[in-house]
Amino acid sequence: LRVGYPEVVFTEGKDIEHLRRILIDMLNRDANILATRMSEEVFENIKDISENMIYNKIARICIINPKDVEKVGKVAVVTGGTADIKVAEEAAITLEAFGNNVERVYDVGVAGIHRLFLNLDKIRDANCIVAVAGMEGALPSVVAGLVDVPVIAVPTSVGYGANFNGLSALLTMLNSCAAGISVVNIDNGFGAGYLASMINKGFTKNGGER
Amino acid sequence: LRVGYPEVVFTEGKDIEHLRRILIDMLNRDANILATRMSEEVFENIKDISENMIYNKIARICIINPKDVEKVGKVAVVTGGTADIKVAEEAAITLEAFGNNVERVYDVGVAGIHRLFLNLDKIRDANCIVAVAGMEGALPSVVAGLVDVPVIAVPTSVGYGANFNGLSALLTMLNSCAAGISVVNIDNGFGAGYLASMINKGFTKNGGER
Amino acid sequence: LRVGYPEVVFTEGKDIEHLRRILIDMLNRDANILATRMSEEVFENIKDISENMIYNKIARICIINPKDVEKVGKVAVVTGGTADIKVAEEAAITLEAFGNNVERVYDVGVAGIHRLFLNLDKIRDANCIVAVAGMEGALPSVVAGLVDVPVIAVPTSVGYGANFNGLSALLTMLNSCAAGISVVNIDNGFGAGYLASMINKGFTKNGGER
Amino acid sequence: LRVGYPEVVFTEGKDIEHLRRILIDMLNRDANILATRMSEEVFENIKDISENMIYNKIARICIINPKDVEKVGKVAVVTGGTADIKVAEEAAITLEAFGNNVERVYDVGVAGIHRLFLNLDKIRDANCIVAVAGMEGALPSVVAGLVDVPVIAVPTSVGYGANFNGLSALLTMLNSCAAGISVVNIDNGFGAGYLASMINKGFTKNGGER
Amino acid sequence: LRVGYPEVVFTEGKDIEHLRRILIDMLNRDANILATRMSEEVFENIKDISENMIYNKIARICIINPKDVEKVGKVAVVTGGTADIKVAEEAAITLEAFGNNVERVYDVGVAGIHRLFLNLDKIRDANCIVAVAGMEGALPSVVAGLVDVPVIAVPTSVGYGANFNGLSALLTMLNSCAAGISVVNIDNGFGAGYLASMINKGFTKNGGER
Amino acid sequence: LRVGYPEVVFTEGKDIEHLRRILIDMLNRDANILATRMSEEVFENIKDISENMIYNKIARICIINPKDVEKVGKVAVVTGGTADIKVAEEAAITLEAFGNNVERVYDVGVAGIHRLFLNLDKIRDANCIVAVAGMEGALPSVVAGLVDVPVIAVPTSVGYGANFNGLSALLTMLNSCAAGISVVNIDNGFGAGYLASMINKGFTKNGGER
Amino acid sequence: LRVGYPEVVFTEGKDIEHLRRILIDMLNRDANILATRMSEEVFENIKDISENMIYNKIARICIINPKDVEKVGKVAVVTGGTADIKVAEEAAITLEAFGNNVERVYDVGVAGIHRLFLNLDKIRDANCIVAVAGMEGALPSVVAGLVDVPVIAVPTSVGYGANFNGLSALLTMLNSCAAGISVVNIDNGFGAGYLASMINKGFTKNGGER
Amino acid sequence: LRVGYPEVVFTEGKDIEHLRRILIDMLNRDANILATRMSEEVFENIKDISENMIYNKIARICIINPKDVEKVGKVAVVTGGTADIKVAEEAAITLEAFGNNVERVYDVGVAGIHRLFLNLDKIRDANCIVAVAGMEGALPSVVAGLVDVPVIAVPTSVGYGANFNGLSALLTMLNSCAAGISVVNIDNGFGAGYLASMINKGFTKNGGER
Numbered sequence A, B, C, D, E, F, G, H: 001l002r003v004g005y006p007e008v009v010f011t012e013g014k015d016i017e018h019l020r021r022i023l024i025d026m027l028n029r030d031a032n033i034l035a036t037r038m039s040e041e042v043f044e045n046i047k048d049i050s051e052n053m054i055y056n057k058i059a060r061i062c063i064i065n066p067k068d069v070e071k072v073g074k075v076a077v078v079t080g081g082t083a084d085i086k087v088a089e090e091a092a093i094t095l096e097a098f099g100n101n102v103e104r105v106y107d108v109g110v111a112g113i114h115r116l117f118l119n120l121d122k123i124r125d126a127n128c129i130v131a132v133a134g135m136e137g138a139l140p141s142v143v144a145g146l147v148d149v150p151v152i153a154v155p156t157s158v159g160y161g162a163n164f165n166g167l168s169a170l171l172t173m174l175n176s177c178a179a180g181i182s183v184v185n186i187d188n189g190f191g192a193g194y195l196a197s198m199i200n201k202g203f204t205k206n207g208g209e210r
C-alpha cells in the first residue's frame, strides 16, 4: 500500500528469536524497515542480518535496507529540555524516513521562554509542529498560541516526584487552552512523527499517496 | 488574523453580565461569533442582543451574526453511540462554521461493527476524521486501522461506573495500537473540530489563509 | 499578636448559628474580621450583626469592622483566564486587608502569551507574584522564567474533562522547570494571599511586625 | 473432588524450599500438578523432583505428572498483538490440561481488524472465547459484537506510558458496550482459562451441540 | 437471530423524544422490549405508547410487549447487603425476561457469613451465580470458594468514603484468590444477567443436568 | 519509659554507617533492641556488634540483646495466603518481643474458607486478632464477623495487576461492613503487632479474663 | 449476644418503607436501637413509630427505646477543627450508647497545637483515643506521639481541592510515623466508636486501672 | 545576571558525554557551578575536569569552582526523620552556595514532637523555614502553626505502602490548615533551597541583587 515507505516494527517486548525471524522475512521481500524501540543490546544481536543498516542510539531506531526517499514540506520538532531529545529524535527520524524535511528546535521550554522566541521563525513556516515536553509540559500550549498549524503534543516521562511518569505532562497537554493541539501517548515519538508526516504530506500534496 | 472566520467564546463558567458585555463588544465590531458550551438558560438571557442568531441545543453552540463561508473538502464525524452525538455536533457545527463540508456517521461503535463497515465509503474519502466515543472508546482505533488520514479521537464522559467520567475512553484512545491517531480532552468537540478544520483546509489548499 | 491585622474565619462548612456566635464574639472584642468562602446566602443571614461590613461577591469575602491599614510594597496577582478571577480576588482582597498594594493583571494565560508580555512591566517590580491558573496551569512557569521574585502558584478547578477538578493544573505547577515557584492547594486564594503578604512585608520591612 | 484434573500451584512469590516441599508432597499422593507463573530459574531448581514434567517457557507453566485427559468442546483463545501471547498461552495450556480443545488465533487486534475477520470461522463455533489484549484493549468488545457466546476478557500489562501497567486495557474491557463480556485481573491467563474450562465443560456435557 | 428474546434498550442519557421514537419503531415491528435504567420520570412520560408494559421500580426496568418464554435451568442471584438489591434485581429481571429460573438470596454478605451458609443449598445447584456486593465486595470470593460453577461478580457503588463509588469493590473482585470468577462494570446488573443467561442456557440446552 | 520492653529501630533506608552508630549507642546503654526491616545483607554487615543477637530472615527482624519477658494473654495472627506470612511474622515476632502469647493461624483465606472454620477455636479466645491478607483482602471482614474482639487488618502488597501494590487489599479493609476492624499501612506488620500488644496488655492487666 | 447493648441499623441508602418495617420489627422484640446516618427528613418520616426516641441532628443518630446502661472507663474523642465535629459526635454518641464515658476535646488541630497541649491531661488518662481530622489529617500522629494507648484515627471528608474528599487525610493517617495508630474509613465515626468501646471495655473489665 | 551566584545544572538523566561538555564550557567562562542530583558514579567520571570541586555525597551536589560568598540572614532547614536528610541537605547546600546562613534541625517529626519544641528557639528567628518530611508529612503544618514566617514544605518519597512514593506527604502539605505554607515537588530540595534563598535575601536586603 504505502509504496516506497518503510514498514514499521515495534521491537520492545518481542522475543529476540521471534524478532530476528520477522526482520529476515521482511528483508526477503526487500522491505525498507523502520524498527523502533530497539535497545543497543538487541541491535548487537540482530546486526548481522543485513549490511545495510543504520542504528540511531538516541532515537533507539534501526533503519534496515533504507530506500531513497525525496523529502518534502517541513515539520518542526521542538522540545522543552535536553532530556526530551530522545523522544523527539524518535519522531524526527520517523519523519525523515517517511520523506519529510525536519527542523529541530531543542531545549526551548517555558522556563527560558526567550529561547523559544529567538527560534520562532524556524517554527512558523512548518506545516505541522511536534512539541515534546516532560515535567510540567507547558511548551505545546505556548507554541500553539504562537502558530496557526496543527501542534502534536508528546508528553514525556522525564521528571520526578509528582510527574508520576509523565502523567503530569499528559494532563497539561490535554487541558491546553490553546486551539489546534492534540496529544499522543507518553513518550510516543513514533506516533507523533507518523501523524505529522500524514499532515505534512497532505499539506504539500506531493507524491499523491492518498 | 483569521479574516472571515468566527471568533470563539467559551461561555461556560462566565458570569452572565460579563458574557453579555463581551458579546456586545464583539457585535459592535461586527464580529461573526461562535459561542460554545451555552446552556439554554444562558441563551434565553442573551438572545436579545442580536436578531441574527442560531442556537443549536444539542451542540450547545450559539452562532451570532454568521457570515457566508464557502465549504471546502470534507471531514467525517463518527460516533460510537447516540449519547455521544452532542459532543460530535459540537465538532460538526464548529467545522461548518469554519467552512468545512461535514459527513456525519453516527452510532457505528465496535459492539455493532457491521454498521461501521456499511458506512466505510462515506468515511474513506474524508481528509480527516473526528471519532467520538465514550464507554470503552474503541472506535477511533478501529477507524484508524481502516483509513489512511489523520484521526482525531474525542473521548466522551458517556458511561458509568469504571468509566470514571471519561477516563476509560481517554486512556483507550491514548494507547491505541493504530497509527495516525491523536487525542483531545474529554468531551472537547470544539477542539477536535477546530483542529480538523486546520487539517482539512491544509489538505484542500483553498482560501490560502495560511 | 498580629496587631492591626484582621482575624480570619473560614466560613465554609460552618453551621450558620455557630458562625453567628463566633462572629459576634469577635465583634465584642472589637476585632477586624476577614471572613472567607462566604456565600451570598450566608451573608444575607448574618449581615445584621454589624453596620460596618463590606461583602465582595466575586471573592466571596466579607470584611467586618475594617481598620485603616497603610498599604506597602507591591504584590502582582495574575490569572490565566477570566474564570480564574474569583480565586485571584480571594488572594487580592486578602492582600489588601493585610496592608499590601496589589497589581491585578488578569487573563494573560499562555494561549495568548503576548498579553502577558504587554503587561510585563507591571509584574516585574512586584516583590512577589501570585499566579492563578486552571486548565493546563502553565502560567506560573512562564512568569517565573521572566521574573526573579517568589512566585506563588494557585491551581484552580476551572476546566473540564481531564482537568479532574484542578488536579491537572496542580501537577503542572508542582512540576514546573522554573525556579522560585511554590504551590498552594487548588482554589486556595486566601492561602496564597496570606503568604504573599508575609513575603511582601518582609521585603519592604515596614511596620516591623516581625 | 475434581477427579482426574490437575491440582494447581501458584509458584510466584513462594520461597523455593517451601515450593519444593509442596510439590513433593503432592507427588507423593500421585497428584497431577499444574504449576503456574514458574520462572526458568525456579524450574531449573525443582526439575529433579520428577521425571515426568513438561515446562512451557512462554506460558511459564510446568505440568508435573500429567494424566491423560480427553479433550472436549472448543475454546478459542485470541490476542490483539504478539506480546500478549505469553498471557494467552497461560490460558491455553490451562485449558488443555483441564481437558478442552483450544483454537489459537493470535495477533488479530483492532488496528488490523481484517485479520480478525479472516479468522472469524475459527472463533464462531467455539463455546467460549478468551480474548487477550493490552494497550487499548479493544479486541474483546469487537469479538463480543460478532459472536453469541461468553467472552472472557483478559487485559495485559503490555504497552507503555498511559497504559499504566494494564489499567488502560482493564478499564476498556470493563466499559465494553458489547453484551456477554466479563473481565479477569490484568495478565490473569490462568483465571480466564479455568473459567473458560468450566463454561466449555458445561456446554458440552451432553454432546457438544449448542 | 435470538428469536423470541427481548430487544434491549439502554435508556439512560437518551433524549426523551429520541427514546419515544425508538420504542415506537420497535413496537411497530411487534418487538418484545427490555428497557433498562429507566427512571420513574421517564416511565411516566412514555407509558402511553403501549398497554402491555410492566415497570419494575427497584430494577428500573420496563418490559414492553412481553412474550411468553419458558424458563429453564437456574441462576442464583446473591447480594451482600440490602442496598445492593436494586442492582441484583436488574440482573434477576433480565434473567427472567430471557427465560431463566432465578433463585434470589439477598443480604448474605461476609460480615454475617452464617446467613450465607444457611442458604448454601439454594445456591449450590445453580448453573451460574451472579454475586452482587458493594463496600468491601468480598462476597463473590467466598461464594466461588464454595461452589464449582461460574461466578459473575458485580461490584456496586454502595458505600462511602474510601469505596470511591465502587472502585473498592471492583478491585476486590478482580483480585479474588478464588478460581471461576469474572467481573463486570460497577452497577452493571444487566450485563451480569445477560452473561449468566448465556451460560445457563448453554448448560441446560441438553436437559439441565450438570 | 517502657521499662523492660525493646527499643525499636526501623532500619530500611538508613545509611549502614549511621545504623551501626545508632545500634552501638543503644547497646552502650544496655538497651534491648528490635530492629525491623533488616535485609540479610545489612545483618551480615552489623552482626559483629553484639554476641547476643537473633536474626529472623522471614520477618526481617533482628533482636539484639534480648531481655527475658513474661508473655501474657493471647493475640491471634491469621493470614489469607502463604505469601502473606512474612508480614504476619513481622507482627508475631514484635508481639512476642513485647511479651504477648501469639497463636499463628496461616493460609486460611476466603477462597478456602473451611480452613478458617476448622481453626476458629484457636482464634476465638484471643484478646485481639491481627488479620493479614493481600490480593482481595477479604479475610479481616470475615474474621470480624465471627469474633467479638478488635481485629487489626494488615493489607499486603502480595498480588499482581489490579492489586496495585496493595491498594486493592487496603481499600477492601477500609470498606469492611463488619464492625470492630481498623487498618494499618500496607505491609505494616510491626505497626499491627505493636498496637495489638497495647490492646492485649490492657485486656490482661488484671488477670486475663475478658 | 451483646445483652443490653443497642442493635445497630445503618439507615443511609435504605428505602424509607423498608426502613420503617425493619425498625418496627425490632421494636416488637423490644430492642434498643442505634440508627446511624439518619437525615432529618428520614427522622420526620419515622418518628411516629415510638414515643421513646432521641434524635441527635449533628451526629445524625437516632436512639430508639434506649436502655439504661452504666458507663465505664473513658474514651477521649478529639477533633482537628470544628467541621469535624459531626463525625466526632457519631463516634461519641455511639460510645455513650454502648456504655462508655466520653471526654470530648474539639478543635485542637495541629495548626494551633497549643490548644492540644492545654488539654493534654483530659486525654492522657483515657483508655483509648478517637482522633478525628480532615484536610491534612495530622492530629492522630501528634496525639499518638504523646500518649501510650490505642489511637483510632478517623479521616473526614472536610476540606477542598487536593483533599479529594478525604483521601488526603486518609493517606496521612495510614502513613503515620507514630506507633499505636490504626485507621477506619473516611467519615466512619460509628466504626471508630464501636471499636473504641470494645477496647475501653476490655481495659476496664477488671476495675479500670491501667 | 546573578553576578557572583552559581549557575545550576540538573545532571540527572543527562548523557555523561553531554554533561562533561556542558560543564567544561561553563568552566571556560570561569563559572561557579552547582551541579545537582549527581550520583557518585557520575562524579567519578567527571572529577578530572577541575581541581576545584567539592562533592557532597548525601546531598548529591557537586560544587565546581566555588566563589567566596558572604552569608546573610538565616534559613532553618528542618526534617521529620533521618531518612529525609538527603533531601534537606540538597536544600541546605543550595542555600549556602547562594549565600545564606543555614540552621539545620533534623529528626524533629510529629511522632516525637517534644524534640521540635526543644529546638524552637533555633527555628523562630529564621527568615524562612524549609520543612522536609516523608510518610505522613505533618511537620510543616505544625511548624507553620508555631512561627510567623514563610514555610516551604518539601514532601519526600520516604516511606512505603500507602505513601505512594511521596503522594501521601504531598497531599498532607497541600491541605495544611496552617497559613503561610507553600509546597514544592516531591524530593525537590533544590527548588525549596532556591526559593528560600530569594525570600531570605529579600528579608535581609543585602547585596541588592534585586
Ligand SMILES: Nc1ncnc2c1ncn2[C@@H]1O[C@H](COP(=O)(O)O)[C@@H](O)[C@H]1O
Binding pocket: A008, A009, A010, A011, A036, A037, A188, A189, A190, A191, B177, B178, B179, D081, D082
Ligand atoms: N514507538 C512506538 N510507539 C507506539 N507505537 C509504535 C511504535 N513503533 C511502532 N508502533 C506501532 O506498532 C506497529 C507495529 O507493531 P508490531 O506489529 O507489534 O511490530 C506499527 O504499525 C506502529 O503503528
Ligand SMILES: Nc1ncnc2c1ncn2[C@@H]1O[C@H](COP(=O)(O)O)[C@@H](O)[C@H]1O
Binding pocket: A177, A178, A179, B008, B009, B010, B011, B036, B037, B188, B189, B190, B191, C081, C082
Ligand atoms: N468547547 C470548548 N472546549 C474547549 N475549548 C474551547 C471551547 N470553546 C472555545 N474554546 C477555546 O476557548 C477560547 C475562548 O476562550 P475565552 O476567551 O475564555 O472565551 C477559544 O479561542 C477556544 O480556543
Ligand SMILES: Nc1ncnc2c1ncn2[C@@H]1O[C@H](COP(=O)(O)O)[C@@H](O)[C@H]1O
Binding pocket: C008, C009, C010, C011, C036, C037, C188, C189, C190, C191, G081, G082, H177, H178, H179
Ligand atoms: N479560603 C481559605 N482556604 C484555606 N484556608 C483558609 C481559608 N480562609 C481561611 N483559612 C484558614 O482557616 C483558618 C481559620 O479557620 P477556622 O478557625 O476554621 O475559621 C485561618 O486562620 C486560615 O489559616
Ligand SMILES: Nc1ncnc2c1ncn2[C@@H]1O[C@H](COP(=O)(O)O)[C@@H](O)[C@H]1O
Binding pocket: E081, E082, F177, F178, F179, G008, G009, G010, G011, G036, G037, G188, G189, G190, G191
Ligand atoms: N455509620 C456507619 N458507618 C459504617 N458502618 C455502619 C454505620 N452504622 C452502622 N454500621 C454497620 O452496619 C451494620 C448494620 O447494617 P444494616 O444491617 O445494613 O443496617 C452494623 O452492624 C454496623 O456494623
Ligand SMILES: [Mg+2]
Binding pocket: A143, A144, A145, A146, A147, A148, A149, A178, A179, A180
Ligand atoms: Mg494556534
Ligand SMILES: [Mg+2]
Binding pocket: B143, B144, B145, B146, B147, B148, B149, B178, B179, B180
Ligand atoms: Mg490509519
Ligand SMILES: [Mg+2]
Binding pocket: C143, C144, C145, C146, C147, C148, C149, C178, C179, C180
Ligand atoms: Mg524566576
Ligand SMILES: [Mg+2]
Binding pocket: D143, D144, D145, D146, D147, D148, D149, D178, D179, D180
Ligand atoms: Mg456477543
Ligand SMILES: [Mg+2]
Binding pocket: E143, E144, E145, E146, E147, E148, E149, E178, E179, E180
Ligand atoms: Mg469455585
Ligand SMILES: [Mg+2]
Binding pocket: F143, F144, F145, F146, F147, F148, F149, F178, F179, F180
Ligand atoms: Mg466482630
Ligand SMILES: [Mg+2]
Binding pocket: G143, G144, G145, G146, G147, G148, G149, G178, G179, G180
Ligand atoms: Mg503513642
Ligand SMILES: [Mg+2]
Binding pocket: H143, H144, H145, H146, H147, H148, H149, H178, H179, H180
Ligand atoms: Mg505561621
